[in-house]
Amino acid sequence: xxxxxxxxxxxxxxxxxxxxxxxxxxxxxxxxxxxxxxxxxxxxxxxxxxxxxxxxxxxxxxxxxxxxxxxxxxxxxxxxxxxxxxxxxxxxxxxxxxxxxxxxxxxxxxxxxxxxxxxxxxxxxxxxxxxxxxxxxxxxxxxxxxxxxxxxxxxxxxxxxxxxxxxxxxxxxxxxxxxxxxxxxxxxxxxxxxxxxxxxxxxxxxxxxxxxxxxxxxxxxxxxxxxxxxxxxxxxxxxxxxxxxxxxxxxxxxxxxxxxxxxxxxxxxxxxxxxxxxxxxxxxxxxxxxxxxxxxxxxxxx
Amino acid sequence: xxxxxxxxxxxxxxxxxxxxxxxxxxxxxxxxxxxxxxxxxxxxxxxxxxxxxxxxxxxxxxxxxxxxxxxxxxxxxxxxxxxxxxxxxxxxxxxxxxxxxxxxxxxxxxxxxxxxxxxxxxxxxxxxxxxxxxxxxxxxxxxxxxxxxxxxxxxxxxxxxxxxxxxxxxxxxxxxxxxxxxxxxxxxxxxxxxxxxxxxxxxxxxxxxxxxxxxxxxxxxxxxxxxxxxxxxxxxxxxxxxxxxxxxxxxxxxxxxxxxxxxxxxxxxxxxxxxxxxxxxxxxxxxxxxxxxxxxxxxxxxxxxxxxxxxxxxxxxxxxxxxxxxxxxxxxxxxxxxxxxxxxxxxxxxxxxxxxxxxxxxxxxxxxxxxxxxxxxxxxxxxxxxxxxxxxxxxxxxxxxxxxxxxxxxxxxxxxxxxxxxxxxxxxxxxxxxxxxxxxxxxxxxxxxxxxxxxxxxxxxxxxxxxxxxxxxxxxxxxxxxxxxxxxxxxxxxxxxxxx
Numbered sequence: 001x002x003x004x005x006x007x008x009x010x011x012x013x014x015x016x017x018x019x020x021x022x023x024x025x026x027x028x029x030x031x032x033x034x035x036x037x038x039x040x041x042x043x044x045x046x047x048x049x050x051x052x053x054x055x056x057x058x059x060x061x062x063x064x065x066x067x068x069x070x071x072x073x074x075x076x077x078x079x080x081x082x083x084x085x086x087x088x089x090x091x092x093x094x095x096x097x098x099x100x101x102x103x104x105x106x107x108x109x110x111x112x113x114x115x116x117x118x119x120x121x122x123x124x125x126x127x128x129x130x131x132x133x134x135x136x137x138x139x140x141x142x143x144x145x146x147x148x149x150x151x152x153x154x155x156x157x158x159x160x161x162x163x164x165x166x167x168x169x170x171x172x173x174x175x176x177x178x179x180x181x182x183x184x185x186x187x188x189x190x191x192x193x194x195x196x197x198x199x200x201x202x203x204x205x206x207x208x209x210x211x212x213x214x215x216x217x218x219x220x221x222x223x224x225x226x227x228x229x230x231x232x233x234x235x236x237x238x239x240x241x242x243x244x245x246x247x248x249x250x251x252x253x254x255x256x257x258x259x260x261x262x263x264x265x266x267x268x269x270x271x272x273x274x275x276x277x278x279x280x281x282x283x284x285x286x287x288x289x290x291x292x293x294x295x296x297x298x299x300x301x302x
Numbered sequence: 303x304x305x306x307x308x309x310x311x312x313x314x315x316x317x318x319x320x321x322x323x324x325x326x327x328x329x330x331x332x333x334x335x336x337x338x339x340x341x342x343x344x345x346x347x348x349x350x351x352x353x354x355x356x357x358x359x360x361x362x363x364x365x366x367x368x369x370x371x372x373x374x375x376x377x378x379x380x381x382x383x384x385x386x387x388x389x390x391x392x393x394x395x396x397x398x399x400x401x402x403x404x405x406x407x408x409x410x411x412x413x414x415x416x417x418x419x420x421x422x423x424x425x426x427x428x429x430x431x432x433x434x435x436x437x438x439x440x441x442x443x444x445x446x447x448x449x450x451x452x453x454x455x456x457x458x459x460x461x462x463x464x465x466x467x468x469x470x471x472x473x474x475x476x477x478x479x480x481x482x483x484x485x486x487x488x489x490x491x492x493x494x495x496x497x498x499x500x501x502x503x504x505x506x507x508x509x510x511x512x513x514x515x516x517x518x519x520x521x522x523x524x525x526x527x528x529x530x531x532x533x534x535x536x537x538x539x540x541x542x543x544x545x546x547x548x549x550x551x552x553x554x555x556x557x558x559x560x561x562x563x564x565x566x567x568x569x570x571x572x573x574x575x576x577x578x579x580x581x582x583x584x585x586x587x588x589x590x591x592x593x594x595x596x597x598x599x600x601x602x603x604x605x606x607x608x609x610x611x612x613x614x615x616x617x618x619x620x621x622x623x624x625x626x627x628x629x630x631x632x633x634x635x636x637x638x639x640x641x642x643x644x645x646x647x648x649x650x651x652x653x654x655x656x657x658x659x660x661x662x663x664x665x666x667x668x669x670x671x672x673x674x675x676x677x678x679x680x681x682x683x684x685x686x687x688x689x690x691x692x693x694x695x696x697x698x699x700x701x702x703x704x705x706x707x708x709x710x711x712x713x714x715x716x717x718x719x720x721x722x723x724x725x726x727x728x729x730x731x732x733x734x735x736x737x738x739x740x741x742x743x744x745x746x747x748x749x750x751x752x753x754x755x756x757x758x759x760x761x762x763x764x765x766x767x768x769x770x771x772x773x774x775x776x777x778x779x780x781x782x783x784x785x786x787x788x789x790x791x792x793x794x795x796x797x798x799x800x801x802x
Contacts, residue, residue, distance in 0.1 A: 038796050040452055041427065042434050043459035136614035158556075158616045158772070244557045244617055250765050250774075265427075267757045268452040269796075 028281075034274035041268050052275035062276065065247075065256045066283075068164060072171075072232035072255075073287070077225050080172050084179035084224075085217075087115060089209055091180065092187045093195065112184070116177040123174070127241035130170050134242075157244050160252040167253050170238055175231065179224055186220035187213060222295045226288055233284045236261070256280045369690045376412070378471040379699065384415035385690040387697060388440035390430065391422045392447045395640060396510075396680070396714045398422035401444075404709030408700040416693065425449040434461055439685035441694035445506075446680050453506065453681070454755070454798040457495045462505040463684035465493070468695040469504060474703035475722075481702055486511065489678050489719045492749075496800070507698050508678030509710075511717040513657065513736035514565055514638045515674055520654030520731065522630050530658040532671045534602065537661040541610040544633045552606055552634040555623040556616030556772065560764035561753060563603075563771055566636045568750060569675050570599035570660045576668035577748040584752045585801050586792040591785040600770060600777035602663055607771035616772045628653060638679075642732030643715050655732030657739050673746035674739055678719045755800040762787040 035052055039045035056062050091104040091112055105111075118126065133141040134156040143153035156166040190213070198208050214221070236257035239247055246262065247254030256276055264273035369382035377383070389406065391398040398420075406418050421440070423429045427449045433439050434451070439461065445451050456462050469482035469490055482490050493506035523529065526547070531537040541551035554563045572580050575595025582590035590596075615623055624641065626632040628648045635641075642655045649655070659674045682701075684694030700706050707723030710716070717724045717737060729737060740747070753760035766783050769775035775783075791797055 040455040041431055042451065042455040042461065134617070136617035137612075153614065155613065155617065158613070160774075245560060245765060245768060246558075248765060248768065249556075249616065249772075250769055262761070265449065266761070268455060 031274045031277050031281075034271055035278045037271045039270045041270055045271065048271070052272045053279075055272065056275055056279060061251055061254065061259060062256075062279075064251050065254050065259050068253070068255055069233055069283070071164060072168065072235060073229055075168050076171055076175070076232045077228035079168070080175045080179060080228055081221065081224055083172065084176050084183055085209075085214075085221075087111070087176065087180045088183035088187060089213060092184050093208070093213065094205065112180070115180045118174045119177040121174075123237040124241055126170065126174050127238050130238075130242055134166060157242065157253075158249060160249050163243065163249060163252045167235070167238060167242060170242065171231070171235060174238075175228065179228075182220060182224060183217060186217045190216045222292070225295065226291050229287050229291060230284060233280060233287070256283075368688075368692075370692060375472075375477065377696075379467060379692050379696050381413060381416075381692045381696045382690065383413050384417075385693050386417040386419060387442065387690055387693040388419040388421065388688075389442045389697065390426070390440045391420070391444045392426050392450070393422040393424050394447045395644065396716070400710045400713040404713060405697065405701050405706055408703065408706055408709075409697050412696070412700065413693075427451045434459075434685075437687060439688050441688040441690050442682070442684055442697050444680070444682050450681070453495065454800070456683070457505060458498055458798060460498075461686055462495075463686040463691045463694065465504040465507065465684070465695065465698070468507075468698055471695075471699060474699060474705075481699060484702060484722065485719045486678070486721055488747075488749075492678050493681070505683060507682045507701075508680060509682055509701065509718055510678065510680040511676065511719050511740070512638050512640070512679040513674060513676045513740050514569065514636075515657040515659055515736065515739065516566070516634050516636050517627070517641055517732070518634055518656055518658065519627070519630065520656045521652050522633065523656070530656070531661045534661050534663050538606075538610075541606070541633075545610060549630065550612045550626070550632045551610035553611045553615045553623055553626070553632050554636055554771075555618050555620040556768045557619045559620035559623075560767045561760060562620070562636045564763045564767045565675070565750075566660065567599050567603050567767065568596070569748075570603065570663060571596040572675075572748045572750075573660055573667050573669040573671075573673050574598055574663050580748055580750040581802060583788075584750055584755070586752075586756075586788050586799070588789070589785060591781045591788060597777050597781055598663065600780050604770050604773075604777055604780075608773055611771070613772060616768060624648070639733055639736040640716070642730055655730075655735070657732065657736045659739060659743070669746050669748075672739070672742045672744075673748065674743045675749060676740050676743070676747045677749045751800070751802060756788075756791050756797065758797075759784070759787055759791055 034045060036047060036049055037045035038048050038051070091108040093103075094105050121129070135141070135143060136153055136155050136158055138144050138147040138153070140153070142156070146153055155162065157163050194212055194216070195208065198212050203211065234257060235255045239253055239255050239258050240261070243253040247258045257280070260273045260276045260280070263269045263276065369385035371377060371380050371382035371385075373380040387409065389401060391401045401422075402420055406420060410416065410418060419440075421429075424447060426443070426445055426447055430439065430443065430451060434456075443451075445453070453462075469480065471481050473479045473481045473484045475484075489508060490504050492508050494502050494504050495506070496502050518530065526543075528540055528543070531540050544551040554560070554566075568580060568583070571593070572595075575593060579590075579593055579595050582593065583596075620637075623632065624635065624637075624645050625648055627635045628645060628650060639657065642649070645655075659672055662671045682698065684691050684698065688694065701710070702720055704720065704723050707718040707720035708727070710718050711724055711727055715730060715733065717729070717733065724737070728734075753763070763784050766775065766780045770777065770780040792799075
């Protein structure tokens with residue numbers, strides 16, 4: 001077996017590595033190359049060096065999109081993790097102890113299914129669904145009720161100050177379910193004795209949450225933060241389907257992927273779109289590296 | 303996901319020129335580019351060669367042998383009678399039945415030995431980009447829909463067949479009449495582009511006649527004793543009346559169809575200041591958007607938006623707003639004459655679509671009240687580098703025959719640019735009224751091209767128009783920001799410029 005090791009390993013690796021090279025690495029390299037060219041989709045690309053990147057620096061819409069990613073990057077993980085943690089805690093630990101076993105609040109099995117439900121739906125369907133929820137006239141789900149109550153309708157996606165937050169709300173709604181499950185799994189692996197001991201010492205639920213659950217869940221939280229951060233760099237499907245005027249009103253909800261799409265497939269500026277893609281690539285990489293570096297702390301062994 | 307409503311005429315009519323330097327600059331061949339990239343350490347050369355083959359393809363396509371036959375009275379374009387012909391049709395608002403059932407049958411009858419390969423798609427560029435890149439394009443292409451191939455790029459790359467021979471050839475129905483004399487005036491012009499060496503040649507056939515205006519229900523107006531207003535005072539007075547009945551007087555869909563509205567404002571501006579106003583805008587002249595007539599029109603319509611529209615329309619799609627009109631909740635709606643066909647399923651019986659031109663804004667308007675925007679829409683081209691370009695041109699000649707154009711009209715209910723073919727045809731009420739309006743307009747017909755030439759300018763105009771109509775910007779701010787974008791495009795050497 002010893003001498004047959006390398007052919008064996010290579011035999012297993014060859015196919016996935018080839019597939020990965022062809023379908024992941026080569027498009028990346030190609031995007032890097034295209035970002036240095038001017039190309040309108042037909043004919044040969046023309047090499048222009050860093051011209052596209054110089055143009056990016058003075059592109060208002062690009063910076064608007066980057067700012068929106070900044071907002072998303074703060075709001076999306078914070079809100080989602082806060083809500084998901086709360087739900088997970090209530091579903092798994094919040095009901096007190098029964099026979100020495102920590103249990104969730106009453107009906108937690110039912111809630112678990114309900115919370116996970118949005119995760120099952122395709123993103124495009126969620127966007128279409130929320131078009132109905134947010135509709136600005138009396139046929140909208142929310143505004144229909146408001147109008148019946150004699151109130152003014154709220155222009156969720158039209159009001160420039162509200163539009164991005166309406167989009168964030170949908171992203172959170174969609175993401176929470178998955179993180180409830182993730183955190184629940186994390187909590188299930190926390191030994192019951194620790195909670196028991198804490199309870200004997202007279203810790204309240206709040207203390208238990210902050211002093212026991214969060215520290216012991218740190219690794220999971222860190223992973224969640226990175227996932228959500230990367231999701232915050234995307235948001236394309238929801239913005240494209242849900243927002244008014246593709247990222248509007250007046251760019252109030254636009255994101256980089258939306259602008260990449262617009263430049264490539266509406267303006268036929270594939271080179272410039274690739275440059276935006278490259279910028280997005282570096283933003284995402286930087287974020288992931290920073291998060292892992294900053295949030296590194298001793299994980300508690302148990 | 304670009305928010306262009308799926309109407310057949312969403313992309314009418316580009317024409318005119320393109321500059322040579324917009325792709326494939328001389329001296330920087332693809333191989334040079336790759337070599338430089340490799341030298342820069344960005345890519346390993348073999349990988350680069352491999353990648354180059356992926357999306358961008360090869361620029362070389364010479365050596366395709368093109369079929370020709372003997373020119374006769376029946377075959378003035380000299381088509382090789384057994385050469386195969388590949389036809390690609392955009393399967394959008396008009397479907398592709400008109401091609402398979404009408405045009406291809408006509409071609410087959412003329413050339414029984416030819417094999418016709420039919421293909422239809424909803425994403426023209428996705429399907430055809432690799433074909434052009436690899437030098438194996440289909441003969442005949444209906445380049446339309448949301449994902450149409452960039453005409454400027456095709457011209458610059460020498461991909462389009464010069465249609466001069468077609469326009470000069472005798473027509474199918476009357477050998478003494480050239481094909482160019484069987485179509486509406488301006489159609490050949492509209493399909494002309496500047497070539498890289500500075501000439502202007504016809505490359506594109508625009509086939510469908512499109513009339514733009516403001517639509518209302520004949521029934522609703524008759525029942526209320528309203529008549530279509532011709533002056534601005536009448537218009538605003540009628541809007542008051544309509545509003546008092548609890549009906550929204552005017553509206554368009556801000557979510558995805560804001561260009562219906564800039565079309566209204568610019569049509570109004572053309573009537574106030576004459577069609578040069580639009581020519582200046584198309585040609586990116588300095589301060590074209592800030593011309594007095596344009597500002598006046600924008601201001602007038604912003605007032606309509608403020609007093610006689612519904613704020614919630616900004617969040618609705620064109621189909622939602624059109625549905626409201628069908629439910630008699632909205633009186634006036636701006637659109638092109640594809641509207642009636644688009645709403646066929648939702649229109650209640652007796653609704654009776656009617657078109658009206660923009661009401662005259664001032665007594666001193668340069669154009670009379672009947673002046674209207676009309677254009678030829680739905681572009682078709684023949685690939686210069688295909689195997690049988692003469693067959694492609696012959697296919698166009700058959701399309702432009704009376705039988706071909708009549709068959710199109712009967713299949714899809716829209717008028718073509720061949721007037722003789724529509725004669726005596728019983729159009730539905732909406733298209734009948736737009737055809738009548740077109741006849742009434744006579745010479746006072748105008749058009750604009752900038753949205754097809756410069757997509758970025760279209761996007762900016764859409765955004766700015768929503769800001770204007772829903773009360774977040776003044777007419778001056780509206781003009782200012784669009785002008786800024788127009789100037790930026792003018793100064794951007796990477797964008798091919800067009801003029802008319």
